[in-house]
Amino acid sequence: MLKIYNTLTRKKEQFIPQEKDKIKMYTCGVTVYDDCHIGHARSLYIFDVIRKYLTYKGYEVTFVRNITDIDDKIINRANELKVDWKDLVEKYIAKYYEDLKALGIDKADSEPRATENIPDMIKYITSLIEKSSAYESGGDVYFDVRKFPKYGQLSGQNIEQMETGTRVDPSELKKDALDFALWKRAKEGEPFWDSPWGKGRPGWHIECSVMSQKYLKTDTLDIHAGGRDLVFPHHENEIAQAEALTGKTFSKFWIHHGLLTINGQKMSKSLGNFVTIRDFMDTYKDPDILKLFFLAAHYSQSIDYSDKKIEETKRSLERINNFLFRTHEPEFHNKAASKPVEVIEGMRNRFIETMDDDFNTAEALAVIFDLVKMANKRMDDFSFIYEAKQLLKELSSIFSLGLDTLNMQIYNDEEIKRMIEAREKARKEKNYKLADDIRKELEKKGIILEDGKNVTIWRKKI
Numbered sequence: 064m065l066k067i068y069n070t071l072t073r074k075k076e077q078f079i080p081q082e083k084d085k086i087k088m089y090t091c092g093v094t095v096y097d098d099c100h101i102g103h104a105r106s107l108y109i110f111d112v113i114r115k116y117l118t119y120k121g122y123e124v125t126f127v128r129n130i131t132d133i134d135d136k137i138i139n140r141a142n143e144l145k146v147d148w149k150d151l152v153e154k155y156i157a158k159y160y161e162d163l164k165a166l167g168i169d170k171a172d173s174e175p176r177a178t179e180n181i182p183d184m185i186k187y188i189t190s191l192i193e194k195s196s197a198y199e200s201g202g203d204v205y206f207d208v209r210k211f212p213k214y215g216q217l218s219g220q221n222i223e224q225m226e227t228g229t230r231v232d233p234s235e236l237k238k239d240a241l242d243f244a245l246w247k248r249a250k251e252g253e254p255f256w257d258s259p260w261g262k263g264r265p266g267w268h269i270e271c272s273v274m275s276q277k278y279l280k281t282d283t284l285d286i287h288a289g290g291r292d293l294v295f296p297h298h299e300n301e302i303a304q305a306e307a308l309t310g311k312t313f314s315k316f317w318i319h320h321g322l323l324t325i326n327g328q329k330m331s332k333s334l335g336n337f338v339t340i341r342d343f344m345d346t347y348k349d350p351d352i353l354k355l356f357f358l359a360a361h362y363s364q365s366i367d368y369s370d371k372k373i374e375e376t377k378r379s380l381e382r383i384n385n386f387l388f389r390t391h392e393p394e395f396h397n398k399a400a401s402k403p404v405e406v407i408e409g410m411r412n413r414f415i416e417t418m419d420d421d422f423n424t425a426e427a428l429a430v431i432f433d434l435v436k437m438a439n440k441r442m443d444d445f446s447f448i449y450e451a452k453q454l455l456k457e458l459s460s461i462f463s464l465g466l467d468t469l470n471m472q473i474y475n476d477e478e479i480k481r482m483i484e485a486r487e488k489a490r491k492e493k494n495y496k497l498a499d500d501i502r503k504e505l506e507k508k509g510i511i512l513e514d515g516k517n518v519t520i521w522r523k524k525i
Contacts, residue, residue, distance in 0.1 A: 086286065088285060093159055100339050286315070407451060408433075414427050
């Protein structure tokens with residue numbers, strides 16, 4: 064039985080989709096004004112894992128992840144760089160897709176851009192005005208928060224708490240400090256679209272309400288996901304807009320991931336601790352390292368990134384890769400047991416139980432390491448190793464792990480294979496100097512040799 068912690072109700076609940084075996088899931092995507100960083104990577108990755116696990120469970124998942132391509136940050140960055148905002152957006156959308164590819168994260172079923180859906184946003188806002196849930200003021204349109212009694216339900220705040228510290232910008236023409244913009248009148252030199260209220264552009268919050276319902280073809284989502292920093296005001300405002308318009312629950316479940324810090328500090332370019340996805344890949348090459356780092360913590364927890372933790376993660380990954388590489392020889396292939404191996408089935412069931420408990424990836428990852436540990440002790444049982452590797456492949460696909468890709472390249476490198484064979488021949492002939500010279504040459508190429516009693520195992524150093 065799958066249980067998910069629902070931010071809306073503040074408890075774990077049994078997950079039952081509205082339509083049998085079909086799930087409609089939306090997550091807030093990136094705002095394209097700069098390179099994606101490893102905080103973005105966590106969000107992109109963890110919701111990809113959740114999507115894949117739901118698919119593994121037999122659900123038909125429709126997954127929508129938007130792209131915000133018009134926003135104050137985009138306009139300010141374009142002005143700062145003295146470039147056209149459209150050129151800036153196209154540049155960083157291209158980089159975003161390069162990052163997804165580098166990490167081995169799948170695209171969503173739909174990745175709508177805000178600027179492609181502005182007519183729908185205008186229609187949505189018009190309907191809210193007609194329902195007296197929004198009002199026009201000086202070319203801006205605001206949502207009237209006090210007309211929505213349930214405002215604050217997601218974040219657990221009441222109106223009085225929200226009012227504390229709230230201020231009104233002198234340029235804003237809203238009735239109440241809590242009211243938020245649905246449409247913004249264009250300032251001089253800003254991009255704009257024509258609307259019934261004059262030239263302007265949509266507010267950030269309206270984008271997600273409109274695009275999630277439009278592309279999932281529903282008033283009520285099964286799952287809405289995003290970072291914990293979006294609970295208020297972004298997701299709170301999405302609920303207010305959508306439910307004021309439809310009178311229906313906007314999303315049955317709300318899932319929020321914890322935030323990421325670096326060496327105990329918030330990531331910031333001014334502090335010099337801003338790590339982009341590209342930076343990480345340039346340094347470590349293998350996205351599995353970053354994925355294992357994310358998996359080792361529950362998605363809802365905040366995590367702290369450090370070089371020390373990444374080095375520890377590399378060693379964990381090596382344990383899996385070493386096992387896979389040790390079992391590449393032909394005798395380990397096509398040795399399926401005549402009947403399911405009971406302990407393997409037990410491992411699969413344990414993995415499912417942990418993932419069914421609010422996607423507990425840390426415990427699920429422990430199952431994978433236990434499987435590898437057990438298999439390493441039964442290397443002479445070829446059918447067990449075969450079944451263990453099949454399960455490892457099955458479970459790692461849910462986590463989008465490209466396990467052993469570096470070692471595969473080495474295994475198929477004819478020059479390296481010849482060097483290893485030459486070393487084996489030298490050892491048999493007791494030409495230990497030549498064998499040692501070959502070992503050192505292989506070490507320069509990043510190949511680690513481990514001499515056992517009857518066999519030499521080799522692997523790529525991560």
